[in-house]
Amino acid sequence: MSVLEEIKKQVGENVDVVAISKTKSPERILEVYNEGHRAFGENKVQELAEKYEQLPKDIQWHFVGHLQRNKVKYLAPFVHLIHGVDSLRLAREINKQAEKAGRRISVLIQAHIAKEESKFGVPSQDLERFMKEIDLERFEFIEVRGLMGMATNTLEQQQVQREFKELRSVFDKLRDMNWNSDIRMQILSMGMTGDYEIAVNCRSNMVRIGTKIFGAREI
Secondary structure, eight states: OOHHHHHHHHHOTTSEEEEEOTTOOHHHHHHHHTTTOOEEEESOHHHHHHHHHHSOTTOEEEEOSOOOGGGHHHHTTTOSEEEEEOSHHHHHHHHHHHHHHTSOEEEEEEEEOSSOTTSOSEEGGGHHHHHHHHHHHTOSSEEEEEEEEEOOSOSOHHHHHHHHHHHHHHHHHHHTSOOSSSEEEEEEEEOOTTTHHHHHHTTOSEEEEOHHHHOSOOO
16 A cells, blocks of 8 residues: 555545645656556646646646735636635736636635744634635636645644644634625635644545655755
8 A cells, every 4th residue: 555545534525635736756756657646736837837837737726925916817717626715816917817817716815824924824813804705706717615724833732733723613613604705614724734633633635745655854
């Protein structure tokens, strides 16, 4: 059984695994692809665009990094899911570029739940307000599918668990609200190589795993 198969068995069939392939070669990605896996994640626009051109077109590409507005146009024709929408300005640009590309783009709203200020996202206490602002915009070419969050990079598992539980609680509340526009709160993306087991126990249904699948990051 491969590492990827072990992870999928561990998290269960109701949890989607995104293989974070940043810095990995197309050949290495193909090895995982040939195991039957299709969801891969990148955090740099240029690297993702290049890999899209080189690799099979049935790959579902997830963008998991901080996305600059002036680079949305390079992803709009093909990206499967953008994990990090944290401002109305970015949402407006994604909607604009999606319309130009003639397609609807699925996104997750990024929540800031960690103690580290360096991480991006909407503070968890502001998520409801932000979602209402998104709803009022009535975006025609964006489909909000859920939330994404990253816990503090710490060995204190109780802190990580608290942060994940906090986001799960907000997610449940937002999921049960009535929205006017196309908002379907189905995905809660939280958990990476170091903390995905805690995330799954907190009812994450999408995990982003790189190092455990591909090995140490390549420079």
